[in-house]
Amino acid sequence: MATRQLELLVRDRLNSGAISTEEALLLFNRLLVAQNPVPSIHPFNQLLTALLRSNTSANPHAIVFFLFNRLTRTRGICPDHCMYGILINCCVQTNRIGLAFGILGRLLKEGHRPKAVTFSPILKGLCWKNRINEAAAIVFDKMPELGCAPDVFSYNILVKGFCSSGKTGLALQLLLKMAKDGGGCEPDVITYNTVIDGLCKEGELAKAFGLYNQMHYAGVIPDNVTYTSLIDGLCKKGALDEAEELLDAMISEGYQPNVVTYNAIMDAWCKTGENEKAEGLLHDMISKGHEPDIVTYNTLINGFCKSNELDKMEMLLHEMLSKGMKPSIVTCNIVMDALCKIGGAVKAEEYFCHMLSKGLTPNIVNCNTLIDGFCKQGLMKKAEKLLQVMAKKGLPPDVVTYNSIIHGYSKLGCWEEAIRVFRQLVDRGFLPDEYTYGALMDSLCKQGECQRCSFKAGG
Incomplete structure (x- = not known):
């Protein structure tokens, strides 16, 4: 196949959006051996970019570097500015900032003049690592020194870096x-x-x-992002009337709020106990064609749980499931916490087991919630059993876990058991806190053992 036909084939296959890693490698190799004339660098760059974006390869970055090394050993084909940019981006994606600087040095050594877009991945990588000062030095010193004027994208990366690191003033x-x-x-x-x-x-x-x-x-x-940020800010300040006024202004100016905008206002209403208003906003957003997400439902479920409206909680859970939406680990914990607070630890356990059967992976918060619920109801055997299950699943307890169990035994007057668990806590390297000591001292004093309140951590 002639070189020009091969280049057109690469373009067409990439435009189809259905190219596999194997096909990209095959086309790259065919381009390498094509002659009369030697292919331009452009199709090589296209294939490398496609490989980086591919989800059919376990290690696309390694493949890109391997192909680059093959290309540099092929006579008549020289990497251009764009290819070096692809490699720099590749380095940053694999957390190899040092190598990215090395590639930049090679680009300069070969006489290429860097562009602002060349520096963008490096700036992003430095900001991700919170090396903001280094990123700023590149924008204000290094780039101008190399005759490369920063563009708005360069500044935007730096602006985001400042904000993400809490330096919004800068x-x-x-x-x-x-x-x-x-x-x-x-x-x-x-x-x-x-x-x-x-x-x-x-x-x-x-x-x-x-x-x-x-x-x-x-x-x-x-745009929508501007209004959503301002509305969220007002909500967090408790200025809900102003937030809704801004929402109305946003709509009147032709902007459609998205689910994030609605979630911010719902969360604020729920935190002030105005669950009915939050629920009304849910119906409003659905009527306007906006589908609620898991955050929407978690926000409302949490609001109704805090006001002990568990019938509403169950209704929302059913509504979620009817929409094909799976409860998240956050949903699970909200429901369990609500049940435990009304003395329904056993029912919370049933819900927990049901969620595990659906493939949900528990975390320390779920387990602590359930253990605390058991302990407050004096169900210490269940609490200890769950502690053993956690160990088997490789989920180590924390100081909150131990505090709940110590408090549970203390309430029952079982101070010897409480001290046993206390010693486990210390042996595992945790530092007891005021809650730990308070529970033990209360129990010992009630049992007429106040003289033992002077015990040491290892005693």
């Missing part, structure tokens, strides 16, 4: 600098959304709304 300063300097790097909707969300998470609502107003002044149009 992110805001950078945004204002971008707006002042201009030069084609004015902040876009992503820049504004990132900083607004960071400010809302830190409770700086006045600054967040100030930035929202500046967006309009700068001609940057807010």
Whole structure:
């Protein structure tokens, strides 16, 4: 097959979206041996990108490096700027930032001039590792030194890094600098959304709304993400009326709230005990064509559980199942906690076992909830049995687990058993806390053994 036909075949197969790892490897190898003329670098880059995105290979990154090494040994074919960018991205995805810098050095040594997009994966990798200062040094010093002007994507990565590391003030300063300097790097909707969300998470609502107003002044149009962040911020401050007003304004301006927006308001209503309003919002979102997700149901179930409206809880659980939605580990714990609080530890155990039969993997929170429920009802044998089951499943107890059992034995006046469990706690390397000592001291004093309250951890 002629070189041009082979290049067109690569393009068509990739456009079809159905190329496998094996086929990509075959086409890459055919391109390597094609002659008269030698293929351009473009189809090689396309295949490497497709391999990285493929979900049919266990280790696509290793394959990409292997093929790159083969290509560099083939006469007449030289990697270009784009291929080095693919390799840099590959390094960052495999958490090898040092190697990414090495690839960048090779690119420079071969005379390629880096572009802003070349640095983007490295900046992301540094920010993921919370090496924000290094990322900032690249944007403000290294890139200009190499004649590579940072673009809005470079700044946005840095802005997100600042916000993620709790330095939203620096992110805001950078945004204002971008707006002042201009030069084609004015902040876009992503820049504004990132900083607004960071400010809302830190409770700086006045600054967040100030930035929202500046967006309009700068001609940057807010989107669903902007409104959702502001609504969530208002909800967390307890300003529910203002949140609903903003929701109405959002809809009137032609923006459709998504499930995240509704969940934020529902959560706030539930936390203030206004479960009926939260449930009304559920019906409202469904009527407008928005499907609730597991977070929606968990929020409502938790709200009704806290107000002991267990009939509503059961109704919502049935509604979830009727929609083909599986309860999550969070759902399981909400329900178990609610049952245990009304003295229904045995019923909570039944629900727990039912969820395990459905393939749910328990965590320490589930087990602690159930153990605490058993202990508060004096069902110590059940609590100890579950402790043994946890050990068999490789789920080690924590100080909360032991505290519940110590408190359970203490309430029953079984101080010898309480001290036995206390010693287990210490032997496992846990530090007793005030709750641990308080439960033991209360039990010993009630049994007329106050003189033993001076025992040491190892005594």
